[in-house]
Amino acid sequence: MDERPEELLVEEARKGGREAFAELARRHERRVHGVALRMAGNVSDADDLAQEVFLTAWKAIGSFRGGSSFYTWLYRIAVNTSLTFLKKRGREKDRAPFDENLPAGAAGRGFSRGPEAGAAMSELAARIAEAVAALPVHFRVAFALVVDQGLSHAAAARVLGCPENTVSWRMHKARKILQARLKPYIEEVRS
Amino acid sequence: MRCATARKRLSDALGGALRPGRKPGVEAHLKVCESCRSYRDGLARIQAGAALPDAHPPEFWAAFERGLERKLAAAEAGRATVVPALAVRRRFAWAAAAAMVLAGAGIWYGLFRPQTAVTEAWVPYEDVLAPLVQAAEADPELAAIVDREVRAAIDEIDPAPDADSVALSAADPLFWEGLTDNELKDILTELEDEARRGGPL
Numbered sequence: 001m002d003e004r005p006e007e008l009l010v011e012e013a014r015k016g017g018r019e020a021f022a023e024l025a026r027r028h029e030r031r032v033h034g035v036a037l038r039m040a041g042n043v044s045d046a047d048d049l050a051q052e053v054f055l056t057a058w059k060a061i062g063s064f065r066g067g068s069s070f071y072t073w074l075y076r077i078a079v080n081t082s083l084t085f086l087k088k089r090g091r092e093k094d095r096a097p098f099d100e101n102l103p104a105g106a107a108g109r110g111f112s113r114g115p116e117a118g119a120a121m122s123e124l125a126a127r128i129a130e131a132v133a134a135l136p137v138h139f140r141v142a143f144a145l146v147v148d149q150g151l152s153h154a155a156a157a158r159v160l161g162c163p164e165n166t167v168s169w170r171m172h173k174a175r176k177i178l179q180a181r182l183k184p185y186i187e188e189v190r191s
Numbered sequence: 192m193r194c195a196t197a198r199k200r201l202s203d204a205l206g207g208a209l210r211p212g213r214k215p216g217v218e219a220h221l222k223v224c225e226s227c228r229s230y231r232d233g234l235a236r237i238q239a240g241a242a243l244p245d246a247h248p249p250e251f252w253a254a255f256e257r258g259l260e261r262k263l264a265a266a267e268a269g270r271a272t273v274v275p276a277l278a279v280r281r282r283f284a285w286a287a288a289a290a291m292v293l294a295g296a297g298i299w300y301g302l303f304r305p306q307t308a309v310t311e312a313w314v315p316y317e318d319v320l321a322p323l324v325q326a327a328e329a330d331p332e333l334a335a336i337v338d339r340e341v342r343a344a345i346d347e348i349d350p351a352p353d354a355d356s357v358a359l360s361a362a363d364p365l366f367w368e369g370l371t372d373n374e375l376k377d378i379l380t381e382l383e384d385e386a387r388r389g390g391p392l
Contacts, residue, residue: 018263025259029252034243047255055262128240146206147241153208164208172202179233186233 010070013061021061025054028071031149032078038144039082041133049085053078068158075149075159079141086137124185131181139174142167192220197227205238 002009002023012020029050036049057077064073132143145156146167153171157164179186197220203209204217221228327334370378 018267021263022256022260026256029255029259033255037243047258051255051259051262054259055266058263059266124236125240128237132241143241147238148243153203153206168199168203168206168208171206172199175202175205175234175237176198178237179230182237183233186236 006070007066010061010064010066013058014064016062018058021058024070028074029054031071032074034148035075035078035144036082038132038148039079039086039137039140045085045089049082050078052085053081056081072155072158075145075151076161079145079159082141083137124182127182127185128178131178134181135174135177139170139177142170143174146171192216194220194224194227197221197224198230201227201231201234205234 004020004023006024006027009017009020009024013024032053033046033050036053037043037046040046040049053074057074060077064070068076132140135143141160142156145151145159146153151159153167154164156167160167197217200209200213200217204214209217221231323337327337
């Protein structure tokens, strides 16, 4: 396993070292793929999106000056690439207007009452995934960085280029929306 | 504390962003507000259930890395071929710019270069100088001044060849040797004509 420090790999990659960049990609591929999966909503698109992120980073690595950490820079590319991808796909435009009082899955999959606890939990996980996928895109990006990737609000703010307070409010709004949509299922699990 | 404030701070707490000084106030509110306790439990369940499963086997990541490596190699190859093409285009642009500048300078010189032909240079002053030349014929002192000024003006407009080249042609010992009989005859005729007109100026 390559144990060179990340700073060294970044410096070599900046000079055109493809092998060093490939090692950086190996170290960050799961995180980037996670953001891509949350934003794209399916594994196939997430694969393409994650590779596009690394390709963009490889082309731009020469301009990386180390003003932020490498992962912050990479996350920023991941977010921007995801937003561009979503615009192209037109998914946001085509999505029906959000109604936070509408239970998740009400128009699609039926919710069976009275399942056993384990089944109810996996059902809840599926509902949560659907509800997160239906969040407005800026809330979803914040959710992906803070909840999925475990970034602090300050770190997420650096990635998004916005004040930390903005991230806090987006997360609060996102959680409020999810709570409203998922309330029936949460109570089901609780009972 | 209002419920709206408590819920915002509960969200901050889940994100690790709640200031330590605010924690006691939130806890005190939760003790007396069942609705917010329920809200907090719901948030915790959502947070726990939202984790993305990393269900991909090692083969998945190996394939991902192979695909990425192919794309990086293709991008690098593309960059290597693009750079010389850009350099060629840049050189062509410089050459075209230089050619345009030279052509412009040539056109400018052709249109606006100084006119040095003595006869053309005199034309605008002909009417002014004629009375002066007539007056000079009657006054030797004035004639000398006019002659000096006219010669100075001619030298300025059409400088005489340098002394070295004049001396060289005059001293050419082969000049007369190279002339044919007819050319010598023509020169003699011209000299006789000039003598009849009063000699060379």
